[in-house]
Structure formats: structure tokens, C-alpha cells
Amino acid sequence: xxxxxxxNRIDALxxxxxxxxxxxxxxxxxxxxxxRSSQSIIYRPEREKQxxxxxxxRNDGLLTRQAIDAIFFEIFAVSRNLELPERVSYxxxxxxxxxxxxxxxxxxxxxxxxxxxxxSVFESVExxxxxxxxxxxxxxxxxxxxxxxxxxxxxxxxIVAEVLLQVHFTFASQSDSLKNIRRIYSKDIAFxxxxxxxxxxxxxxxxxxxxxxxxxxxxxxxxxxxxxxxICSSISARLFGVPILYDNIEDSDQNRTRFLIxxxxxxxxxxxxxxxxxxxxxxxxxxxxxxxxxxxxxxxRGINLTKIESRPVRGTSTFRAWFLVEFLGHxxxxxxxxxxxxxxxxxxxxxxxxxVS
Ligand SMILES: O=C(O)C(=O)C[C@]1(C(=O)O)C=C[C@@H](O)C=C1
Numbered sequence: 001x002x003x004x005x006x007x008n009r010i011d012a013l014x015x016x017x018x019x020x021x022x023x024x025x026x027x028x029x030x031x032x033x034x035x036r037s038s039q040s041i042i043y044r045p046e047r048e049k050q051x052x053x054x055x056x057x058r059n060d061g062l063l064t065r066q067a068i069d070a071i072f073f074e075i076f077a078v079s080r081n082l083e084l085p086e087r088v089s090y091x092x093x094x095x096x097x098x099x100x101x102x103x104x105x106x107x108x109x110x111x112x113x114x115x116x117x118x119x120s121v122f123e124s125v126e127x128x129x130x131x132x133x134x135x136x137x138x139x140x141x142x143x144x145x146x147x148x149x150x151x152x153x154x155x156x157x158x159i160v161a162e163v164l165l166q167v168h169f170t171f172a173s174q175s176d177s178l179k180n181i182r183r184i185y186s187k188d189i190a191f192x193x194x195x196x197x198x199x200x201x202x203x204x205x206x207x208x209x210x211x212x213x214x215x216x217x218x219x220x221x222x223x224x225x226x227x228x229x230x231i232c233s234s235i236s237a238r239l240f241g242v243p244i245l246y247d248n249i250e251d252s253d254q255n256r257t258r259f260l261i262x263x264x265x266x267x268x269x270x271x272x273x274x275x276x277x278x279x280x281x282x283x284x285x286x287x288x289x290x291x292x293x294x295x296x297x298x299x300x301r302g303i304n305l306t307k308i309e310s311r312p313v314r315g316t317s318t319f320r321a322w323f324l325v326e327f328l329g330h331x332x333x334x335x336x337x338x339x340x341x342x343x344x345x346x347x348x349x350x351x352x353x354x355x356v357s
Pocket of ligand 1: 028031032042043044045047048051075076079080083
């Protein structure tokens with residue numbers, strides 16, 4: 001078949017897609033009207049997951065689950081904006097991995113508020129300047145993001161959802177030959193995570209590695225200085241118009257960062273695959289066995305703990321700690337309710353949300 005014939009058939013399918021998408025939006029608008037009149041929540045991650053799971057089961061074509069997710073998350077984001085436009089804040093700068101995580105759930109059309117610190121993201125949601133906030137919570141190679149964990153305890157926000165992002169770095173420069181590059185900008189942690197690439201490709205060359213605050217700052221610098229390069233995310237290279245010379249240059253393809261979507265007073269309905277996050281401020285932690293007994297309470301009820309992080313209780317001379325605890329299940333599950341009641345005000349529930357694996 002000729003190229004033109006194939007393109008004509010693609011055009012015809014695109015016409016159909018457009019018609020179907022508009023038809024879908026008519027229905028979404030009606031859902032939005034119903035929700036507004038009953039003051040219900042617009043964002044329903046468990047419904048979105050149900051749709052994605054159903055489509056994956058039905059699918060017998062070339063689309064992978066990842067591709068179905070990417071296409072439909074964009075459709076859901078457009079739908080939610082049609083139902084009620086909502087502003088989303090994230091830890092910037094633009095082009096950061098948190099930006100990428102935010103766009104993966106809220107799409108290219110949402111209104112974004114780019115903020116300089118994790119604290120300002122929490123504050124923007126608390127004060128209602130943004131309906132949702134996106135912050136990193138942990139990287140599987142580097143560990144927990146302490147600031148996020150501490151603000152989860154201090155502030156009164158709920159966890160709506162988690163997002164997992166595989167961290168890929170690109171090598172971007174306006175120079176088309178490595179020979180002409182004199183400086184490479186990046187974040188110190190990114191230099192560490194791309195060590196093999198740096199030693200293999202840049203061995204023996206007179207190049208200075210310059211750490212800057214963020215990988216998007218690095219891309220910005222590389223856009224201004226033609227004899228420099230940046231190790232950055234592909235989104236920031238694109239944003240600043242710096243050509244990508246090498247993609248996926250990280251040492252390990254296991255590098256993943258987990259982000260949280262936060263909102264005020266948000267409650268997810270139970271799904272078949274939930275995770276719950278709580279803060280435990282246990283009494284009498286100087287008595288032997290207190291933490292053991294607490295953990296045993298989960299074990300005895302068959303609740304699978306997935307994380308326990310300890311943080312210091314500040315403002316005292318003791319070495320007391322509080323804990324961020326995560327486990328599989330929803331707060332409405334009977335065994336979880338038992339533990340919550342047993343410890344009462346010593347536990348703070350932060351949210352039950354769909355687990356991303
Ligand atoms: O089913 C709903 O509750 C909707 O609002 C519709 C819809 C969708 O586009 O399918 C949009 C937003 C929600 O997060 C979930 C689903």
C-alpha cells in the first residue's frame with residue numbers, strides 16, 4: 001500500500017477518534033454536573049484504575065499497558081478539567097522529575113503552579129492556592145526525602161495517589177561533537193548516577209563537571225553556552241531546546257522515584273489493591289518491646305507492612321522517634337480498623353490509595 005493510502009486511512013480513523021472522544025466528553029460533562037450538584041470529588045483514582053484494568057484485559061492489539069496508561073491518563077486529565085478546572089502545584093523547577101510525575105497524572109492541559117520548595121507545595125494545597133500538590137517521597141537508590149516525610153506529619157494533608165517514575169537521564173548539548181564540550185552541568189546526585197557514561201565517553205577529556213541546584217538549571221545553562229552540556233531529564237532538554245545527544249545514560253535502569261499527590265481532606269474509595277500510609281507516635285517508647293508489639297499487631301492481623309521510617313521527635317532532649325508506616329490495604333479494612341482503634345490518637349492516617357507496582 002502506498003504511503004498516501006495509509007495516511008488517508010489514518011486520517012479517517014483520527015476523524016472517528018475525535019468524534020468518539022467528543023462523545024465521551026459529553027458524558028463526562030454530565031458526570032461533572034452530577035458531581036457538582038452533590039458536591040462529590042471529581043478526581044477518582046480508583047475509577048481510573050478500574051477503566052485501565054478493564055481496557056488491558058480487553059486489549060488484543062499492539063498497545064502495551066504502559067501505552068494505554070499514557071493515552072488514557074491524558075484523556076482523564078482533560079475530562080477532569082472539563083468537569084472542574086483544578087490547579088496543581090509541584091516542586092519545580094519546570095522540567096524537574098516532579099514536573100514529569102505531575103504531568104503523567106494531570107496531563108499537558110492542567111494549570112500548574114511551579115514552586116521552589118517542598119514546603120511551599122504543602123502550603124499551596126493547605127491554603128487552597130492549588131487543589132493538588134506533587135512532591136517526591138523516595139528514590140529507590142538514594143532513600144527517603146526527609147522534608148516530605150516531616151511535612152506529612154506536621155501538616156494536615158491527605159495522600160490521594162502515588163506515582164512511580166523510572167528516572168532516565170539524557171546528555172544534551174548544542175555542540176554536535178563531544179570534542180568541543182568544555183563543561184557539563186548537572187545535579188551532584190545525577191553525576192553520581194551516570195558515572196559509567198562519564199568515564200566511558202569522556203575519559204581523558206579536559207571537561208569540568210559543574211554541580212548546579214537542579215537538572216533543569218543544567219539544561220538552561222547548556223542552552224546558553226554552546227560549549228557546554230547538561231545531564232538532565234528529557235523533559236527539561238526539550239523545554240530549553242537543547243538537542244539530546246545520548247538518552248538513558250544512567251548506570252542502572254532500576255532507578256525509580258516515588259511521588260505523592262496531596263490534597264486537603266481527600267478520601268479514596270476502597271479498591272482491590274490499596275496501600276495506606278500512617279504516622280505512628282507511639283507512647284512509652286522507652287519501655288522495651290513497644291515497637292515490637294506495634295509491629296506484631298500488624299503481623300497478627302495479616303497486614304503486610306511495606307515501609308517503616310523512623311524520624312526524631314524534635315524539641316526534647318530524648319532520642320525518641322516517630323514512624324512513617326506503610327502497609328497494604330485500605331483504612332476501611334476490618335483488621336486495619338482494629339489497629340487504628342487500638343492506638344487511637346497515637347496514629348495519624350494520611351491516606352489509603354491505589355498501590356502502584
Ligand atoms: O467516573 C467519574 O467519576 C468521572 O468523573 C469520569 C472520569 C473519566 O474520564 O472516566 C474522570 C475523572 C475521574 O477521575 C474518573 C473518571
